[in-house]
Amino acid sequence: MEAVIALHNVRKSYQDFHVLDIARLELPAGIYWLQGENGAGKTTCMKVMAGLIPFKGEIILQGNVSSHRQPVAFRRLINYAEAEPLYPSFLTGRDLLELYLGTKGGNRQQVMELGERLGVTGYMQNPVSTYSSGMLKKLSLLLAFTGNPLLILLDEPLITIDKQALAVLYDLIRAYSANGVSFCITSHQPLDQRELPVSGTLRVAAKNIALV
Amino acid sequence: MGNVTAILQKIFVRRFYIQNTLFFLVLFYLLFGVVDGGSLISYHRSLMLGFMGNLYFLLLVLALWALYGMKCAGFVLKTFQTQGFEFLYPTLGSVEKPARRRLWLLIHTGIYMPVLVYAGIAVAVGITRGFWLAGLLVAVFNLLACFLPLALYERKLHRPDVTFFTGYLQRWLNRRFVKLPGLYFFYELFTNYPRRILSVKLACAGILWLTFYLLRQTGGFDARGLMLGGMLCVIAHGQLMMQHRAFDDTYLGFLRGLPQPLWRHYLRLAGIYLLLFLPEIVMMAANKTPLSSLTGCFVLAAAMLLLFRSLLYFPKMNAEVHMRYVLLVSFVTLFMVLAGYEWLAASVMVPASAGLFFFLFPRYETYVEPRS
Incomplete structure (x- = not known):
């Protein structure tokens, strides 16, 4: 089976401190639970995979889209939702959504329906400075589902959102996964296997990631 | 309520004067430092009579006071939005409306006080010279300047997401335009x-x-x-x-x-x-x-x-x-x-x-x- 994402000799350091050193990791399509202790490098790993921070080595999506050689195509295929999203205070949810739709593409109608289901449409016209942490989290999740991604990286998606939104999120992940979208999810809370059939668990430890 | 008033004075009034120390120093210098002490009273008397006796000059002075009034209202509204001051919503929101209005008035007049004092003296000086109409205009203007912002504060309390008086306009714009x-x-x-x-x-x-x-x-x-x-x-x-x-x-x-x-x-x-x-x-x-x-x-x-x-x-x-x-x-x-x-x-x-x-x-x- 062709790997959705392949990491080759990926190394990441903060000054002299080495955070990641992954010789090779190839993941076929599926839903993956990325585990690791605090400070193990889960978020760094996700940011590297999303192409948000510089790193050494190469990441290939779908066997042919390179993070370094085709950065635009790469970013179109990978979406990332931060654990604690932060946006400029004056922007509204709509500003951000329009920006994502304009750059990542995707079906506007579908995204609007998604927003409705997550319960974010009511406050989309307001500046994000007026959002609670839960509202901000829902907005970042909606943005992560915008476009036509191949892989969605969700950093601690279960925190701060309410039960209703959580059920919608599980439902979305299942539906997108059935359509061939892969997920990599970090969570300190155990993922409910009945709600989310995890294909594999990734463990970040000793600067490496291993499929366990 | 005395304790509440004292705390609110500390949060709003005292902070306003501390944050604007430089502004008041410059203002104080311009009003009282540019003339020698002996001619200070006659200088200000002439200044007051000047704007009380000339409509255009008076309009200019009123415009400057209006700017100061906006600065005061902006400060109070911004305090509500400042991180760490979120407790103002549940606390002030729990006060009965008439009492809250009194609190708003105390806060606002506390920071608008320099204009009130100067305007009050100007009205008294103007009336001695028979400038009744100008006196009335200044009095009405300052009454409005004291009471109108109270409605803004009340609105802010119930609509925390609205920024200053542009809230409606801001939402209207947000619905129609996307920021580049x-x-x-x-x-x-x-x-x-x-x-x-x-x-x-x-x-x-x-x-x-x-x-x-x-x-x-x-x-x-x-x-x-x-x-x-x-x-x-x-x-x-x-x-x-x-x-x-x-x-x-x-x-x-x-x-x-x-x-x-x-x-x-x-x-x-x-x-x-x-x-x-x-x-x-x-x-x-x-x-x-x-x-x-x-x-x-x-x-x-x-x-x-x-x-x-x-x-x-x-x-x-x-x-x-x-x-x-x-x-x-x-x-x-x-x-x-x-x-x-x-x-x-x-x-x-x-x-x-x-x-x-x-x-x-x-x-x-x-x-x-x-x-x-």
Whole structure:
């Protein structure tokens, strides 16, 4: 089976401190639970995979889209939702959504329906400075589902959102996964296997990631 | 309620006077420091009679008081929005409406007091001279200035998401327009750091005023003199560049995740700095600068701004090191300008900035000082 994402000799350091050193990791399509202790490098790993921070080595999506050689195509295929999203205070949810739709593409109608289901449409016209942490989290999740991604990286998606939104999120992940979208999810809370059939668990430890 | 009033006075009134100490010092100097002590009373009496007896002068004074009133109302509303002051919503929201209105009035009159005192004396002085109508106008104006903002405060309490009195307009605009990424930094400056951009633009206005004054004094226009003024304006924009980098680092990480080519990021950067320098160019044009000199000056300034901003993509470049490079480049550019090679200087700086940007931007990451 062709790997959705392949990491080759990926190394990441903060000054002299080495955070990641992954010789090779190839993941076929599926839903993956990325585990690791605090400070193990889960978020760094996700940011590297999303192409948000510089790193050494190469990441290939779908066997042919390179993070370094085709950065635009790469970013179109990978979406990332931060654990604690932060946006400029004056922007509204709509500003951000329009920006994502304009750059990542995707079906506007579908995204609007998604927003409705997550319960974010009511406050989309307001500046994000007026959002609670839960509202901000829902907005970042909606943005992560915008476009036509191949892989969605969700950093601690279960925190701060309410039960209703959580059920919608599980439902979305299942539906997108059935359509061939892969997920990599970090969570300190155990993922409910009945709600989310995890294909594999990734463990970040000793600067490496291993499929366990 | 006495304790509540005392605490609110501390939160609003005392903080207002402390935060505006410099403003009041300047005002105090202008009102009481420019004349000798012996003629102070007659000076102010004449001033009061002057505006009470002349409608246009009075309108000007009322406009200044209105500005001060807006400053007061803006301060109270901003306090509500300041992080750490969220407790004001549930606490003040629990007070009965009549009592809360009294509290609003105490807070507002507390910070509007300087105008009330001066206006009160002016009305008394005016009435002794028979300026009844002007006295009535001043009294009504100040009553409105005291009571109208109370409705804004009440509204703010129930609608925390509304900013100042532009809330409705803001929501109306938000529904119709989407903010362009190239303008994010301007929104940030005007909403969160208005003083910073205002001080830079005032400094630049001062530099250009002095430039044109000196050019006139030395008997004729010299493009090199104007370019020197333009270069000083560019250097004055240095602190905005640091602000820009901090803003990018803190909030705009998500833009990097968007599928956009590098040249679009560079164009956005160029757009920001061209727009930022537009007021200076308008000021130069308003002073009847010949088109060729204006173009040369704009191109040189844009090239310098882009190069200086691109230097900040070296992660370890802090404000001090950046200023050294800015001064070094400006020094070399100065001699090129004096020799009439400003276009050459610009044509070197633009590719240099683009080269730095295209090389550094994909590798850029916020530098965190290692703990010693």
